[in-house]
Amino acid sequence: MREVNVSLLTSAVAEMCTEANYILGDDVIRALEKGLEEEVSPTGKDVFRQLLENARIAREEQVPMCQDTGFAVIFVEAGQDVHFVGGNFGEAINEGVRQGYESGFLRKSIVKDPLQRENTGDNTPAVIHIDIVPGDKVKLILAPKGGGSENMSAVKMLTPSQGVKGLVDFVVAAVTRAGANPCPPVVVGVGLGGTFEKVAHLAKKALLRSLGQPHPDPFYAGLEKEILERINRTGIGPQGFGGRFTALAVHMEVFPCHIATMPAAVNLNCHASRHVERTI
Amino acid sequence: MEVKSIKAPLTDEDVLSLKAGQKVLISGVIYAARDAAHKKLAELLEKGEPWPVDLKGQIIYYVGPSPAKPGQVTGSAGPTTSGRMDAYTPAVLRYGVKALIGKGSRDEATRQALKDFRGVYLAATGGAGALLSRSIKESEVVAYPELGPEAIRRLVVDGFPATVINDAYGHDLYEEGRRQYSTE
Numbered sequence: 482m483r484e485v486n487v488s489l490l491t492s493a494v495a496e497m498c499t500e501a502n503y504i505l506g507d508d509v510i511r512a513l514e515k516g517l518e519e520e521v522s523p524t525g526k527d528v529f530r531q532l533l534e535n536a537r538i539a540r541e542e543q544v545p546m547c548q549d550t551g552f553a554v555i556f557v558e559a560g561q562d563v564h565f566v567g568g569n570f571g572e573a574i575n576e577g578v579r580q581g582y583e584s585g586f587l588r589k590s591i592v593k594d595p596l597q598r599e600n601t602g603d604n605t606p607a608v609i610h611i612d613i614v615p616g617d618k619v620k621l622i623l624a625p626k627g628g629g630s631e632n633m634s635a636v637k638m639l640t641p642s643q644g645v646k647g648l649v650d651f652v653v654a655a656v657t658r659a660g661a662n663p664c665p666p667v668v669v670g671v672g673l674g675g676t677f678e679k680v681a682h683l684a685k686k687a688l689l690r691s692l693g694q695p696h697p698d699p700f701y702a703g704l705e706k707e708i709l710e711r712i713n714r715t716g717i718g719p720q721g722f723g724g725r726f727t728a729l730a731v732h733m734e735v736f737p738c739h740i741a742t743m744p745a746a747v748n749l750n751c752h753a754s755r756h757v758e759r760t761i
Numbered sequence: 762m763e764v765k766s767i768k769a770p771l772t773d774e775d776v777l778s779l780k781a782g783q784k785v786l787i788s789g790v791i792y793a794a795r796d797a798a799h800k801k802l803a804e805l806l807e808k809g810e811p812w813p814v815d816l817k818g819q820i821i822y823y824v825g826p827s828p829a830k831p832g833q834v835t836g837s838a839g840p841t842t843s844g845r846m847d848a849y850t851p852a853v854l855r856y857g858v859k860a861l862i863g864k865g866s867r868d869e870a871t872r873q874a875l876k877d878f879r880g881v882y883l884a885a886t887g888g889a890g891a892l893l894s895r896s897i898k899e900s901e902v903v904a905y906p907e908l909g910p911e912a913i914r915r916l917v918v919d920g921f922p923a924t925v926i927n928d929a930y931g932h933d934l935y936e937e938g939r940r941q942y943s944t945e
């Protein structure tokens with residue numbers, strides 16, 4: 482049994498909040514550079530130029546790349562041999578969010594109640610997903626999620642007979658309906674299988690994968706490619722101004738499902754595809 | 762790509778000279794207002810009461826900036842999704858606001874109101890908040906400070922980059938751009 486003081490979670494989360502919002506990952510930068518090179522629409526090219534310049538300013542001046550610094554969504558993979566000591570686990574994570582958003586000059590975008598809508602003032606609470614895994618390490622993944630792209634998510638209980646075509650049509654329709662709202666070029670997270678609530682979780686998890694890394698199963702890697710090509714034929718383009726790059730990548734996460742079901746979900750991320758990892 | 766420099770606030774002639782797809786650089790005064798401020802402004806219009814700032818002839822930018830660091834004029838300040846303001850926008854255009862800056866498509870009623878009241882809708886690059894903040898030279902909260910990032914701000918901008926989406930003639934770049942590049 483390894484003891485981990487929860488104050489370590491607080492300091493790690495605080496640092497991760499600013500890092501995720503200031504520094505766009507190399508994987509995304511590479512995808513934007515490819516877009517700049519290959520986009521055929523001049524307005525689209527101009528968008529890629531602006532986004533790369535924006536990422537450079539954010540990194541160099543240590544400011545958020547986007548003013549919507551997001552909902553702090555945190556995935557925790559806790560080793561089963563870890564014993565958390567020194568305080569309340571969830572409160573320690575929220576304290577990290579509180580500190581990170583305050584000291585990093587990040588926007589506080591969370592309201593206390595969905596209908597009464599009073600700002601909590603410190604961007605808490607975080608959304609925390611916990612997985613218990615073998616070992617004695619704690620892995621934290623923080624993915625701040627903007628509201629504009631989150632609003633364009635979709636879940637559909639497809640039926641088994643709808644098959645590959647039903648899935649592809651559903652994903653392409655969701656991206657098309659979203660149009661310019663989620664700040665394209667987007668990253669498309671697709672969940673497939675599980676249950677109603679599981680599939681949404683899978684779609685979000687799909688966004689955590691490093692851009693350009695295909696699904697390990699060749700069947701799904703092929704399907705990711707097929708869906709990406711379909712999406713990029715829509716012509717929506719960077720910022721919806723028209724062009725070939727509507728999405729940078731499609732990532733799928735798949736889970737077994739019931740003989741009667743085929744749940745599917747789409748969670749869109751903007752080009753500000755923020756995710757950072759840390760292991761304690 | 763041709764870039765047109767325009768001065769804010771816009772005259773009717775300015776608005777009529779803009780065409781969907783054009784890239785512009787805006788200099789002058791614009792006003793930041795998003796969801797919560799729109800709700801309040803719409804309520805005042807309904808009651809026939811005056812707005813806390815006169816926005817007749819002005820440009821509204823849908824933005825809720827992140828907090829400014831010490832020494833900064835503003836934090837990151839990119840556009841938010843415009844569609845959420847659609848419910849209020851026809852009344853806002855009827856009142857006399859001339860132009861709107863945001864991101865994402867507008868509904869039928871807003872597009873019709875842009876034609877009826879000679880308005881224009883522009884998009885700034887969504888997610889380029891750090892870059893866009895550089896063209897904001899002054900920022901001052903002028904109404905509803907209690908709304909925090911959603912307060913109404915008076916912004917002085919210099920060379921603020923935007924693209925015309927809906928012009929006063931009924932053109933829509935989102936539809937036309939997509940049609941041009943679609944290979945479906």
Ligand code: SF4
Pocket residue numbers: 547548549550626627628629630631662663664750751752753839840841887888889
């Ligand atoms: S969708 Fe992403 S890039 Fe666009 S405003 Fe929201 S967080 Fe920023």
